[in-house]
Amino acid sequence: MSSSRKRLPPLNTIAAFEASARLMSFTSAAAELSLSQGAVSRQIQRLEERIGTALFERRHKKIELTKAGDIFYRAICESLVSIRRAVMDIERLNSxxxxxxxxxxxxxxxxxxxxxxxxxxxxxxxxxxxxxxxxxxxxxxxxxxxxxxxxxxxxxxxxxxxxxxxxxxxxxxxxxxxxxxxxxxxxxxxxxxxxxxxxxxxxxxxxxxxxxxxxxxxxxxxxxxxxxxxxxxxxxxxxxxxxxxxxxxxxxxxxxxxxxxxxxxxxxxxxxxxxxxxxxxxxxxxxxxxxxxxxxxxxxxxxxxx
Missing domain, CATH: 3.40.190.290 (D-Maltodextrin-Binding Protein; domain 2)
Known part of the structure; x- marks a missing residue:
């Protein structure tokens, strides 16, 4: 396995992070992903351990992105735009x-x-x-x-x-x-x-x-x-x-x-x-x-x- 592949966090943790950051709620992210709130929290924790820094600030009944979390979320959004663009291009390739x-x-x-x-x-x-x-x-x-x-x-x-x-x-x-x-x-x-x-x-x-x-x-x-x-x-x-x-x-x-x-x-x-x-x-x-x-x-x- 290449070193770049080893550094990539598991995709399920990225999905949990993206939904949580977009909705600003572990509970709402869990409902969207059909998971329990605890499962989403564990995936976020696993991602933070993998990256080596906190991505969210946990406050009473709400969460906020840390600086590292904001950087990671913007990178994910840009990647999703490229993925959606590729899917549209593929679907319309022979149109x-x-x-x-x-x-x-x-x-x-x-x-x-x-x-x-x-x-x-x-x-x-x-x-x-x-x-x-x-x-x-x-x-x-x-x-x-x-x-x-x-x-x-x-x-x-x-x-x-x-x-x-x-x-x-x-x-x-x-x-x-x-x-x-x-x-x-x-x-x-x-x-x-x-x-x-x-x-x-x-x-x-x-x-x-x-x-x-x-x-x-x-x-x-x-x-x-x-x-x-x-x-x-x-x-x-x-x-x-x-x-x-x-x-x-x-x-x-x-x-x-x-x-x-x-x-x-x-x-x-x-x-x-x-x-x-x-x-x-x-x-x-x-x-x-x-x-x-x-x-x-x-x-x-x-x-x-x-």
Whole structure:
């Protein structure tokens, strides 16, 4: 038997410790493991003797992790995440079902058109889109691909940059003409529409004006706030005001001139959208195929407008 194997505590003692630490109760751990409370206590004691230090502080009617116990518990949690990830990868090894997680806006304005575009190119692949502003993590969650907003610094993920984020005002052509919008100063006469969102570092008009360095004065009228980008763009299309758009979002709306850029200024936020997979994900032809198609789409019909 190898020395590394000899140093590994018995697995039943690890199971007893994990349940006790998670539930903070020997009694609850015993019920979960279908053991007596005494049996769990003996396994914890055996584990502590094996490691050579106390893992719990026993107090009246409650237990707490010691520093050593906290270190050991965090290591076990990380190991369980890897094990669960491996089990999911194995179960889906030959699956042609691919799940993609993305924000509501990215799902609506970019992923859906992409999937519809190349559905005929890979009819054997069943693609599910999980649209939620709490985007799932392919390393930890049951999802194959995700589009994450950020700086790309995710150590557990393989990432491919799709778009750098640039944000600019948009409105209908008739609205720009009616309000004679030629410069940023002209926006003070406009109804400003903004989305209440935390999905961008430049999501509000106040953020946008600050980041382009605008020092002019505006009235006391507050922007018209809506809950999502679809409502904002619909309102702008209907001539109700001017809103902010990002360069990889409503491409079709911009290319069809239903919305235009009335001024040239834009903010380059330094952030980007990344297509990511888990670093330890098992290779699956279906995932590789969808990933390649999304990257190809991002360079062609789905490319940023500038």
């Amino acid at each position: 042609t079902h691919v799940t993609i997680s993305a924000s509501l806006a990215m799902s609506s304005f970019w992923i859906m058109p992409a999937i519809l575009k190349f559905k005929h190119l890979a009819p054997e692949i069943n693609i599910s889109i999980l649209a939620n502003d709490q985007v799932l993590d392919p390393f930890r969650d049951a999802v194959d691909l995700a589009i994450l907003y950020g700086d790309g610094a995710w150590p557990d993920l393989n990432s491919y940059k799709l778009f750098d984020e640039k944000i600019f005002p948009v409105c209908s052509d008739s609205y720009a003409t009616e309000h004679m919008i030629k410069s940023i100063d002209d926006l003070k006469r406009c109804t400003l529409i903004e989305v209440v969102s935390e999905n961008s570092v430049c999501g509000s008009w106040e953020d946008w004006f600050n980041q382009i360095g605008y020092t002019g004065k505006f009235g006391n009228t507050q922007p018209l706030q809506v809950s999502n980008y679809d409502l904002a763009y619909r309102a702008a299309e209907a001539g109700q005001g001017i809103t902010l758009a990002w360069n990889y979002g409503p491409q079709e709306i911009l290319r069809s001139k239903r919305l235009i850029r009335p001024v040239d200024e834009y903010v380059d936020t330094g952030m980007a959208e990344y297509l990511v997979t888990g670093l330890s994900s098992a290779e699956r032809p279906a995932i590789d195929r969808v990933r390649a198609l999304l990257i190809e789409y991002s360079k062609g019909e789905g490319a940023a407008v500038f």
